[in-house]
Amino acid sequence: MEFDFNYLFGISDETLTWWQMSARAIGVFFAALLIVRVGNQRVFGKHTAFDIILGIIFGSILSRAITGNSPFWPTLVSALVLVLLHRGLATLAYHTSGRLGNFVKGKPIELIKNGEMQHEALQRYSVTENDLQEAVRTQGGTTDISTIETAYLERNGNISIICKKK
Template identity: 80%
Template sequence: MELDFNYLFGIGEDTLTWWQMSLRAIGVFFAALLIVRVGNQRVFGKNTAFDIILGVVFGSILSRAITGNSPFWPTLASALVLVLLHRGLATIAYHTSGRFGDFLKGRPVQLVKNGELQHDALQKYSMTENDLMEALRTHSKHPDISTIETAYLERNGEISIIIKKG
């Protein structure tokens, strides 16, 4: 049985055939699905820098398992460790407040306050008035900055806008 598995997945061989890489891809797909389920829905559900970095590194690690550039089982184990690290850090950030959570997940930045642009914030985050106007047109029927009560650059990179009442 072990010999068949090793032969099918090309374990211990120098060169992988197209069908061994294909079987590895199928195996890695289901292993990745299981590993992500061990994490939680947040792992790839939001696009904070914290989550994006996990996605990039996770994909890079798993690609090595498919192409045979790294040993199969240790590579899958390292992917699992990475997802568990993400989950652990997210849990710590949830239970603590302050700089650690802000470092991991970022902080929202106020771009408009009472209808007035916060030029320092726009400049610091390389946002133009045109970027803000685009978000306003997307979220409002009245694309005028004076109608904005407040606008934030959120942790996931989106701009949220609250329109003045009345």
């Protein structure tokens, strides 16, 4: 009995059986694991807009391989190309400073400067005083805004706080 890879994964079939979709799901899982490892650990470890977009598109592409809405191999290759694009842009952003890095990864936004809230930045990025106080409490500090030297809305959406020295 010869192993028929195309039959197992329903490569040439018009419709997929439940077990062919299951085999595809297992195959896509391991292919995705391999592809993410090719990308690097950063791909899904951080949550900048750059990384989130990859996650959404990556999942969408791979789901098409499982359900048979797209051809199996070209879909896996396109997922790999997407991860390699992410890695390439991240590498370019690392080696170049300025606009490309800021566009691809974003830049931190100063929300508090010398104990003063930067209301224009707060409004522009929809950060409330309660959001700032939550960030200070989370980092174990006081909720008194005047004791904060600076606060930044980081590229991944977190708020970092640097308190004034006593």
